[in-house]
Amino acid sequence: MIIDATTTDDMDLTAEGLTVVDFYRDDCRFCDMLAPVLDDVAFELPVARFVKVNCSRVDGLAAAQQIQTFPTTKLFKNGEVVDSIVGFVPASVLIERIGKHLY
Amino acid sequence: MGPSLADRPTLPARLDVAVIGAGPALRAAAEALSTHATGREWAVITAEPDVGADIPSDHLIPLSVTNAFAMATHVEILVGQESFPAKVVIVATALPERAIASERVFRGRGVSYCAQCDGSLARHKRVAAFVATPEAVHELAHLDGSAHVDVIGPADVLAAVPAARDRRTHTGRPIAVEGQAAVEGVRLDSGAEIAVDQVFLLTPRVPTPVLVPGVSADDDDRVRVDGFGRTNLPRIFAIGPATVLDRTAAAPPGDPAEAVALSAIDLVAALPAP
Numbered sequence: 527m528i529i530d531a532t533t534t535d536d537m538d539l540t541a542e543g544l545t546v547v548d549f550y551r552d553d554c555r556f557c558d559m560l561a562p563v564l565d566d567v568a569f570e571l572p573v574a575r576f577v578k579v580n581c582s583r584v585d586g587l588a589a590a591q592q593i594q595t596f597p598t599t600k601l602f603k604n605g606e607v608v609d610s611i612v613g614f615v616p617a618s619v620l621i622e623r624i625g626k627h628l629y
Numbered sequence: 630m631g632p633s634l635a636d637r638p639t640l641p642a643r644l645d646v647a648v649i650g651a652g653p654a655l656r657a658a659a660e661a662l663s664t665h666a667t668g669r670e671w672a673v674i675t676a677e678p679d680v681g682a683d684i685p686s687d688h689l690i691p692l693s694v695t696n697a698f699a700m701a702t703h704v705e706i707l708v709g710q711e712s713f714p715a716k717v718v719i720v721a722t723a724l725p726e727r728a729i730a731s732e733r734v735f736r737g738r739g740v741s742y743c744a745q746c747d748g749s750l751a752r753h754k755r756v757a758a759f760v761a762t763p764e765a766v767h768e769l770a771h772l773d774g775s776a777h778v779d780v781i782g783p784a785d786v787l788a789a790v791p792a793a794r795d796r797r798t799h800t801g802r803p804i805a806v807e808g809q810a811a812v813e814g815v816r817l818d819s820g821a822e823i824a825v826d827q828v829f830l831l832t833p834r835v836p837t838p839v840l841v842p843g844v845s846a847d848d849d850d851r852v853r854v855d856g857f858g859r860t861n862l863p864r865i866f867a868i869g870p871a872t873v874l875d876r877t878a879a880a881p882p883g884d885p886a887e888a889v890a891l892s893a894i895d896l897v898a899a900l901p902a903p
Contacts, residue, residue: 556746556842559698559705566701594827595737595747612737616699616843616862 528568528576534587536577540602544627545575550597552582556614557597563617564599567624570617574624603627638691640713645897646671646890647706647715649694651834652680652723654869654886659684661890669897674706676764676833693764693833695743697841699862716900717864717893720844720852722837722871730805732830733850739812740828742835744771747827751775754826757815759803760786765831769796772829779823781815799823803830837871847873856880858889866893 529539531547539545548564550557561578568576581588581596591600594612601609601624608627611620646669648658659673663685673684676693690708698705703714732740741747744758748771756775760766760782766789772778777795780787787798805816806828814824836850845853845861853875858866868889874880881888 551749554746555707556696559700559707562700594739594750595741596750598737614696614698614842617701618862619843 528564528578531577531579531584531587533584534590536579537587539575539577541605543575543604544573544624545577545602546624547600547602548576548578548597549581549588549591549593549600550578552580554596560597560599560614563615563620566617567620570621571624571628573628601627640690640692640708640711641670641672643670643713644672644706644715645669646717646719646893647697647704648673648719648721649675649697649706649840650721650723650837650869650871651675651677652721652869654721654723654871655680656683657884657886658719658721658868658890659688661884661886662894663688665887665890666894669894674708694840696839697865699841699843699865704864716897717866718841719858719889719893720837720841720860720865720867721869722840722852722867723834723869724849724851724871725834725836727802727804729803729830731808732806733836733848735806735808735812735828736839739808739826740806740830742830742832742839744768744829744831747829748772748774751827751829755779755824756827756829757781757803757823757825758829758831760790761802761830761832762786763789764833766790768829768831775827779815779825781817781823803828837867841865847875856888857892858885859892864896 599611662671672688672690674690674694681689681691692708695707697718704718705712752774753776757779780790780798784800801817801819803815804818807814815828816822837852838846851871851873852867854867854872856879858868860867866889
């Protein structure tokens, strides 16, 4: 399951454990392609928490998180950013990057 | 009469094998497929007329591929605003004729290849855009929200750039992206330096890891392959000068293009029907 963040407060979800956050926009082809990949990966890795943020609707988060390209997928471990993945990535690559921080 | 919508080549509903990229490796892959891919739906997708000329017209789609996305069940081939699925893809790219220093360091962190995708992030910023070909000129419209745009390109391409407030033109090409933690500027072959926050490289020959996101490549953007052209992504094969043999499986004897074409066709045959 992927949690849809609707306010900046939802970033509090990243405080504990491993959280994968997808920052995306409407009208962004790469973001559209990444969405089903993220669904697959969330299904494969239920031990991580998955959050997506529509930066076209949630004001201020993209700037606060210093997002320079959409989509950007950030991995948070106990509140700290441990990896940042820019653009589209296939599921196998995303699983490998997340797997490094699982335990 | 000018070109109309009806003149635009149509995309296939789906393909078994799509060959994308640029340069002579495309031709070699097409030849091998002509011989071995009988009964399969395959096509070479290239807008480069000198390469396309040698390819049978029923297997040529004369358009430029924007990206190929490796999905779980197929590869989605994006051509401008449209896309279609292919079972497997052979990437036959050429290495860029001229490298831009530090381009790779800032990729996704201030260097972008798609004005439509990342133009919104350049709003109120100082932007440089390299328009290598006339086809890229219309993409500048996506940068209208920028503080100013320095357009760099060959003189004949710049002639087609409409004048706009906050838009300046520079004849030439970028040779280096400059900056420490973030992009601070771009240096041109003329020696000129332009202070900018974001650089758009709007060229038809994008590096393979940009064309096929997620494909494993070395520091020179050469895709890591085994002797059968297999990459880290199961449905993506690669061939040509922009590859590096990096795996244990040795190349089989004979024509490398043939080996890659055969392994791609074998995979198509092994895949379940959709």
